[in-house]
Every structure is written in C-alpha cells, then in structure tokens.
Amino acid sequence: MTDLTRARGLALLRQMVLIRRFEEKAAELYTEGKIRGFLHLYIGEEAVAVGAMQALTADDNIVATYREHGQALVRGVSAGAVMAEMYGKANGCSRGRGGSMHLFDVSRRFWGGHAIVGGSLPVAVGLALADHMRSRRAVTACFFGDGAVAEGAFHESLNLAALWRLPVLFVCENNLYAMGTALERHQARTHIVGKAEAAGVAGDSVDGMDVLAVEAATRRAAEAVREGAGPRLVEARTYRFRAHSMYDPDLYRTKEEIERWKARDPIALFTAALREQGLLTDEDIAALEASVGAEIAAAVAEAEAGPWEPVENLLRDVHTPMDR
Amino acid sequence: MTDLTRARGLALLRQMVLIRRFEEKAAELYTEGKIRGFLHLYIGEEAVAVGAMQALTADDNIVATYREHGQALVRGVSAGAVMAEMYGKANGCSRGRGGSMHLFDVSRRFWGGHAIVGGSLPVAVGLALADHMRSRRAVTACFFGDGAVAEGAFHESLNLAALWRLPVLFVCENNLYAMGTALERHQARTHIVGKAEAAGVAGDSVDGMDVLAVEAATRRAAEAVREGAGPRLVEARTYRFRAHSMYDPDLYRTKEEIERWKARDPIALFTAALREQGLLTDEDIAALEASVGAEIAAAVAEAEAGPWEPVENLLRDVHTPMDR
Amino acid sequence: MTKMTYREAARSALREALRSDPRVFLMGEDVGRYGGAFAVSRGLLEEFGPERVRDTPLSENTFVGAGIGAALGGMRPIVEVMTVNFSLLALDQIVNNAATLRHMSGGQLSVPLVVRMATGGGRQLAAQHSHSLEGWYAHVPGITVVTPGTADDARRLLLAALREPDPVFVFEHAYLYPMEGEVDETAGPGEIGRAAVRREGRDLSIITYGGSLPKVLQATDVLATEGIEAEVVDLRTLRPLDTATVLASVARTHRALIVDEGWRTCSFAAEVSARIMERGFYDLDGPVQRVCSAEVPMPYARHMEEAALPQAATIAAAAREMLPRRG
C-alpha cells in the first residue's frame, strides 16, 4: 500500500461506493417495477472491477458479463445512461434494447454485457486478434465468472489466445458460486490458474476484496499482455453479498458464510485502510457519499425523463443501413 | 516384456496384423468403388487399439471415433460384419446405415464409431454415469484423437467425469496431427496429460508404438478406474502412416518425418521383439499371415454376398417400434 | 381434479417418475440445491437425494451428451437445460447424437432421453434469453417435440415423454409456469402426437401451441363477443405433428390462422401452413395466415418486447382481417 496518495485513494473508494449505491438504488427500483427482466447485483465484488480497470487504458477493450454495472460505471459509462438502459429508455446506453445484461458503449470500447455464460470469451479473443493483426497495442480485458470455467468456450478461448499469442487479459471473478452451485460442486479441481496454465496461459490469483491487490495483479498481467507476452489470466477471489438475481431465494448458502464474507466487505476494508493511513476523514466520507448520492439521483432523473423508443422503430438496428 | 508367453505374443501380433491387412484391403476396395464415403485408416496406430483393448472386459463399454476399424475388430466385431458395413450392405454391423465411420455392435458394448470430433466424449461420460448409478463395475473406454483435445467437449467431459468420479478411461490417440494441423499448431501447450490433470483426471503418457507398453499403461489406468478411483486418461503417442482420409493429398508432412515413424512400425517392432525372445518363427509369421488373409478373404466374400437393404426400409430405425 | 400451477404440474410428473422408476433421474444446472431456475424441481433433491437429482456444471453440450450416454446405459435420464437459449450449446449432441444414434447403428439401440427446457419471451430478458426455437427442433428426424400449453399437459405429456423409447424434447414456456389449471393427478400419461381442440368454432381455425395458447384463448373470447366463433387447435406435439386434427378443423372452418411465437420466417407456423396447402387447399376459402414474432432479436424495453411478440390483440385483429366483411 505504498505510494497510495489521498487523491487516488479517494478516487478508488468513490468508484466502489458509486457501484454500491447505484446497485442499491437499482434493487429498489426493481421492486418498484421500474427496472425489469434480470438484474444481477455486483455488491461485494466492487474491488474487482475497480481494481482491474485501473490497469486499462482508453485504447483497451472491455468485454463483460450480465453482472456488469460495475465495469460499465468504472469505464466511464454515465450512471444516467446505465440507469436509463435499465428503465428501457431510448437514452439508455444501448437504446433500451439491452437492459441490465447488455450495457454497451462502443465509444469507450465497452463491448457489452453478455448473458450467455462463457459466450463472450471467444469474442474477446477476436477483438484481440483484430488488434494483433492491426498492430494496435491494446489489451482486451474479458471479465467472466467461475461458472464460465466449466464451459468448453473457456478452454477453447484460452488455447486459441495462447496459440496465437493474442493480447487478452482474462479476468475470472471467482465469487465461489455459479448461481446456486458452489465452485467445488462444479469443478473437480478448483484451481483455476492451473487450468489456465494447462492451456498455455500464465495466471495469477488475487484477493478480490482488496482493491489495491487486484489493481497490482491486473497491472502486472496487463503490462505483460501489452508487451506481447501473450494472454494472461487473473483470478480474483471474491463473493457476491446478494442473491444471484432478483429471482433467487438464495437457499444454497449459509447465513454464516455470507456474514463471514461481509466482514471482508471491500469498501469497508479499503475505508479502514485509508483511515489507518490518515488518508480519509469522516468529512471525506460524508462528502463522497453526498456526491455519489447526487450522481445517482441525477441518473434516476435522467432515466425517468428519458423518452421511450417509438414502437415504429421495432425493426431498427437489426441490420446496418447501407446504400446499395 | 517379462511374462510374455508365446501364445499371448502371437495373439497380439495377429490382432495388429489383422487390422493392417484388413485396412490395406479396404483401401484397395475403396479405389475400386466398393467402399465409399470417408475411409480413415488406422495403419501405424494398431498397437494402441490392440494394447488398450487387452485391459478391457466384455462388461466394459467402448466408444470410438471414425477411425475405428481397429477397435471394432479387436473387440470382436467380425471382419465380415465390418466389411459388409463398409460396402453398405444389410449384413453390415450397422445394417449399412453407418459405413466406415459408424461401426456399432451393441452386443459387444461397442457403442460406435462417432464422426464429430469430441462429440463422443460426453456420451462416454453418460455410459459411465449409468454404470455408476446402476452399480455395474465396468469401465467405459473412450478413444479420441489429439484434435479432440481442442474441443470444449474434451474439457467439459473430463471435468464432469472427475467431479462425479465416474468410471471413464479416456484414451487419447495422439498421432500428432488433426487432419493437416500438427499438434503444436493446434495446442498452445502440447502436454495433454497436464490438461487432464488440471481438470482433475490423473493421466499417463505411453509409447503408442509399443503394444505391450500400451497394454500395461491401460491396464494400470483401467484397474484404478474399476476400483472406483474416478476417471483416468492415457495418452498414446502414435502416428498414422497413411493420409488422414482417402481425400487427403498429405501435403503437410515431410517424407522424412513419415519415414522416421515408419521405422517404428508397431508390427515390425513387436515382431522383432518376439523373434528376439525366441517366441516367433518364420513359419509362425507365414501361418499368421495366411490365417489373416483367409479371414479377410472370407470377410470380403461375406460383404460381396450380403444383401442390399430394400429401399422400402428407408425410414426404418428412425424411431423404436412401440406398442401404443 | 386439483387446481395447480403449470410449474407444480411439471413437478408432480417429475416426482411421480422419480418415485415409480428407479432408472429415472434428473440432471441439469441448479436443479438441486437451487431448486431449479424456475423452481420446477424445488424439493426434489430433498426427497430423492443427490444421486438422482444432480446439479451439473455449466457444460450444456456435455451434460446433454451424458444424458444420451446414460440412456444408452439403461437409465431414464431427464435432463433440464435451463432454457432453450442455452440449448444452442448442446445442438451437436442433440442433432448429431440423440437423433441419429439409433439409425446410424442400424436400429441396435434406443436413446430414451427426456430433455426439458424453458422457452419463450415476454419477461424482458432481451436478445440472448428470449428465443422460441421449437420450430428448429421440429425439423429433426429421430426426436419428438412436445409443447404443453396447459398445466394438465405439463404433467401428462412429461409422463408420456418418459414412456418413449426415443429422445423427447419438452418445451415449457416460462410464461406459463405460474398459470393455474385443473390437473387430474390420477390420470395416466397423455398421448404424444395428438392435438386438442380447445374451443370449437365455425368461422376460422386458430392453430397454436405452448405459450401462445392462453393468448389465443384471450383473443377468441374477445372475438366471441363480436360474434366471431374461432376454433382453437392446440398442437401439443410439434413432431410428430397431428396433421389430421388440423385438417379436420380447417375442413370445418375453411380458414386457418397459425399463431407461433417463433420468428416468422421458417417458423413452425410455416410448416403448418405448408401442410394445409398440400392437403387442405381445396377446403380453403382464403389463404392461411400467420401471427408470429417480429423478425428482430428480442428488445429489452417492455413496450418493444410486447410489440415484437404475438399478443391477444394482434391475434384477434389478424382473425378479423381474414373474415369477409360483415353487415
């Protein structure tokens, strides 16, 4: 934790708090019926998106899952655009076509929100292939869960990326569960880094509740990828504090287990660390919460005020307009 | 090579020679147009099927690829039934429905000839699951090539078999090529056993040109599987002497490489070893070749004489007849 | 007769099958500890234990293939693929193995496998989670495709599927799960390959299946208030299709409208239309029409999704359009 300036500490903290409060609000709006469909909360896992994203530049590509509010916000997609998307409004970041699971912002090289587990890994490999062939010096960071490790696409993608030495950074958000199935009940061997290595991808495992550790590990890996060393994998061990989705009764985990992990809340941990180093005051926290609260209130207002796409546009964006 | 009796030595040699001569004949018949479709020759790889099959009992299940004449013959499917199948005759082992790639003999628990690379592994896992649930003490041996290792199904299947500790014996026939693509051009890491281990399946690698070594390795693995230790993988390093299929111009390998491997012809090696130990005479070889020759001649005659399925039966065997 | 939801009816069939046949087991993602993504299998792990209610890893291709293998090996597997959307990952096993093994082997074996999956849209799950691919499945020889549209059928067709010696794919429309219906839990298996006339009527035949059935019945209620009596044919099984019942209805009404949640082009509805063309042409007073989903990946926004899917109102409008102007 050397070299941590107050400014940087506050910035990281704010990103994590923004995700947390944004999602708490989203959960509320879901109960009100403003947001519908599937809503997967990232609460508890904020340090992964925040830490990892520090190591990525504007030229890099991001590919995420359906649990991607965190990545989108940290990448700079505005809270308003994300909220409007979840409302299904035309000012949403995917024009209301995608919803919570399909946030896109191509201007930020944020290539979505993917809802088929494992299905985004091949796409990430392809983005990296394009960069490689075009000699763009960029990293494609692909986030996915532990559940995706069971899919054939995981192994195929790692092999192809390694075989062609493509600049992919695989970030496995290992929150120990794929819906209700614990890691050790879906993987005979739970050592994810070992699987990556068997495919030819060097890997590293990191405490996903420690934002600085995630940042450091991702930075090391991303730099290697950027230098042309081929793909890397970072496994961040984390935990989701909420149920899998708003439909999930969460019957498969014990209260004790959840509490144990909550004691390692990444925001609380980082707050404590900053305080301990004298980098954070009560006033800072109050100010930060106020600013985040205002940002979210504005986001909700933006979503509320946003227009509905006219139904006449139903068939829009199925094909790209083209002069023939 | 201790404990090798003359009888056993002759039996192993005969099986390898039978496959070799059978396929040489099949290649000839292909040129004559008697056999059509795809024909994938096993020539050069005989020691794998012959060695591995020694470790399996009549209760065990066999699942093979489209390059499966060897496995079928060693399993006891008659040369006539296989030849007739390749002729497309109704007395073929799959009634002429399958051809060379789809040899079946359920009475011998020979569950086919499968032509989708990697597609048979999940089926093998399921057969083992049935045995496990029915408390049948049997091994399901699943043969596949190095090319299949690239398919997601390989990884998914190994994981599932290991997770549920199912009695599957994965036999990887690593002949160094998937069609025209060399192993190191399709796998970033060519260490197949390492991949198995990452999935939780203990593995072993063996010289696939040495029939006794294959037998020994398979026996060790099969016994562990049979004892309930969960799945095992055996990689047999081998080489196909012929082109991938009758369509393949074989432009991707050098003559020298082929010749180097032909110098390790499994039949020649085993013949020499038997001779050296005084277990084989010239007369033995002559007698063996004569007996194999007669068996193949009879097989061809059986195929030639076999009936064509009446065209009226086209829709037969799409569904199982059932009294409703 | 008991009132129960479609979900409970499906569960009732699962329980009955697990109780009565030791060869039956259930496997799929989250069918056990989680209780099933749609809570269909809730309680079954507790009753039957982890050997017979098996949570699988996220490996659709492999656990469907393992179901095929287990069926070959003497079991009666029921594989739950959480939704049809994920079954795209398993199509190799389904088309190249489940459907072909019997034939390729010259009739030496059977694959008594039941695969259940939730299908359809209408829950704002967007473009990757809203497919209706029943028509694709119905294209494949060697398999049977059933699409229960009522709670009673959810139970009885699942029981029937388990009697089949060959692979059966059961499509449960997610939108139907909470719907209630009368179920006779003492009744035996239903009959695969038999359509049902859900409503009689003389003016036109509306032919549908699965999740569209309630919408069609809503539409016909409205039409009835206008004096239009539509006959409703619920196909129930898409493969083999009960063409006779369809043709008999068309012979009575002389007009047919097909309602199908699949995308319009190459929908199952196209097949029904083509069959009426081939075998009912001279009974027709006008062209057979289709109401299908719009040809667009499903949009998330509620109003857009509603516009993309067949609705009672669009069905009623299409029916009116087909009838000669009155008055």
Place this chain on the structure above:
Amino acid sequence: MTKMTYREAARSALREALRSDPRVFLMGEDVGRYGGAFAVSRGLLEEFGPERVRDTPLSENTFVGAGIGAALGGMRPIVEVMTVNFSLLALDQIVNNAATLRHMSGGQLSVPLVVRMATGGGRQLAAQHSHSLEGWYAHVPGITVVTPGTADDARRLLLAALREPDPVFVFEHAYLYPMEGEVDETAGPGEIGRAAVRREGRDLSIITYGGSLPKVLQATDVLATEGIEAEVVDLRTLRPLDTATVLASVARTHRALIVDEGWRTCSFAAEVSARIMERGFYDLDGPVQRVCSAEVPMPYARHMEEAALPQAATIAAAAREMLPRRG
C-alpha cells in the same frame, strides 16, 4: 468468361478479397497447410502467409466467436466452418452473438463477418456429415444467408457477402465444388437478396437453391422433352428472400413446386410455400408442393442415400403429378 469449377470460383473470390482489402483474412480448420478440406483455399497460404490464412484448432464455437470479435475490432474475417455439420457447435456464437450484437447494443456496432461452410449430402458420408441446415439459418433475424448454386454465383455472392456490414453465411454445397460453369472474373459482386430465373416456362414454377439447382435443371430438361415447360427460380439468397421474384413466377405459371434438400418438416421449402399461400393464393391453380429430403438421418448405403435425397427423377415425377392429365 472462363470455364471453371465452383471450387475455383470460390477461391477466385477469396483471392480477390484478400488481395484488395488488407482487413480481409481467412481462418478455419485446415484452410492453410492442408489447403482446405475441399481444397477451396489451396494456394492461399502460400500467397498470403499465415497471418492472413489461419489454421485454427478444432474449436468451432471459439473460432466463429473470434471471427465476430475480429469483425468488431475492424477486420473483415472470413471464417470457414468446414461443414455445416460442425456449425452446430458454433450456433451459440451465431445466434446469440453474431445475429444480436448490433441490436442489443442499440445499433452502436456492426459485425461484418462472413462465414462459409460446405453443406449437403450425396457423398455417402452418413448421418453426422450430411446435413442441410440452411433453413435453420434462414430463421434468424440479423444475419444474411446466401446459397450459390452456380460457379459464377459462388464467386460473385462471396464478393457481395464481403461488402455487407452484417454477418453473412455462405452455404457451398459440397456436391457443386467440382462442377464447371462460366465465370466472368471481371464482374463485380452479385446482388444479395435477388433470385434468378434460370429457365423460363409457362407450366409450373420450380423453386430451388444451392445443390438442388442442377438436379432441378436436369429434371426440367426431361420434362421439356415431354412438352412440359417448367420455370426454374434459383433463390440464391434465403434471407432476405426475394419473395417478389417467386410470386411473379407463380403469377405466370399458377403452380409451384419447391425443391429443397433439407428434411421436409420445417424445411426452408415450408417458408416458401407459406409465403405463396399468403401472397399468391389467388394465383394458384393447385396446391404448392414440396420435394425435400426424407425424414431420416442420412443412411450411408448409396441406394438408401439416393432414396433419401431429392433426385431429378423424383422432381420430374412431382412436377408431372401437379399438372392436369393430358391427352
């Protein structure tokens, strides 16, 4: 005009594309060193090098997905899936990604991907290697499906596919590869979405595509000797379908026969029939008919496979059957 095989014509388009656009590259199993399973890409590795002609591992789902990603990233990938049979492993990427990404993102991106694959039966490759799934692909909004039936189209439609901003699936019937035809190598890209009348005739319209085209033309030659003049419509593009050309032909001939190598139920032919039903009903003198493949996993034996597939003789017989008895 040069005489060349369908294979050479496809290769000519590949070469032209690789030469003229640095963003174009080819990847797939054995497209390089081996020269392509059907020798379509023979010589291209030597000419363009391993960066632009890429052999992939056996990982259909992933290399198709990588094609999608590369298209997003600014390239113009041509992915060869060796045959449609193996594309079953890639359908998740195709349906859930290639076809949906543009829409799901609200129109922010395009996926200019071309996927080529060999399709069809007739070479005694049995049940896992003989599929004709063009009708499945044609069901999916967001993609384009082309099915060149002549050497010239093999070249020109592939060039056209490369101009499209969205994913195009090109089905090359394996049976056509060795067939020769006149090709104008100076001609530009063909027009996607435009059918061709390959033969004019007044008595009935035979509508077909891809590998069935030569069989239909054989059949119409025979019919002509009997005084039956059939019009032959080659669809060329299945999605979007050129319904206007089909309807115009039917309006002239009043009878339509559709020939499609897919299994009959839910074949693409069903869609064509349904469209004629909906928009050409009053032009018809009799029901539209279909000649499709028998509903059976493809048997290996030659005589059985021949019986399972549409043949010139069965096509001609079906056509005769549709016409009023003469004499």
